[in-house]
Amino acid sequence: MAKYATSEEKSETYWKKKLSPEQYVVLREAATEPPFSGRYVKENSKGVYTCAACGAELFSSKTKFDSGCGWPSFYDSLGTIDLRPDRSLGDERVEVICRRCKSHLGHVFDDGPKPTGMRYCINSLALEFRKQ
Secondary structure, three states: OOOOOOOOOOOHHHHHHHOOHHHHHHHOOOOOOOOOOOOOOOOOOOEEEEEOOOOOEEEEHHHEEOOOOOOOEEOOOOOOEEEEEEOOOOOOEEEEEEOOOOOEEEEEEOOOOOOOOOEEEEOHHHEEEEEO
16 A cells, blocks of 8 residues: 655654554555444534644534445545545545645545535544534
């Protein structure tokens, strides 16, 4: 699996110390947590979801919805993510990464609700939640 450099050029040793082993394989090696296993799948409080690696604000609870897919889903971001092609499973998908630290967050699909029609399907292990 791909490993990503960060804009701040943190070493993989740094990330291994900062993140839990489970977070490391998701955020730095682009793994996916099992569906319905994440702590934020059923979270309904108001607040902001941040990158578990660097703290960048990624998604507002205002755009979270229950997609039934097993991962926290959002129909819009706060503009702090980047998208790139992912062909790791043979089919082309679109990977979502943190713009600040280049960590893997999940994938985005075009089958979400209005107004954007997008479904950002994000690993709970890639997120922290700050209640407002």
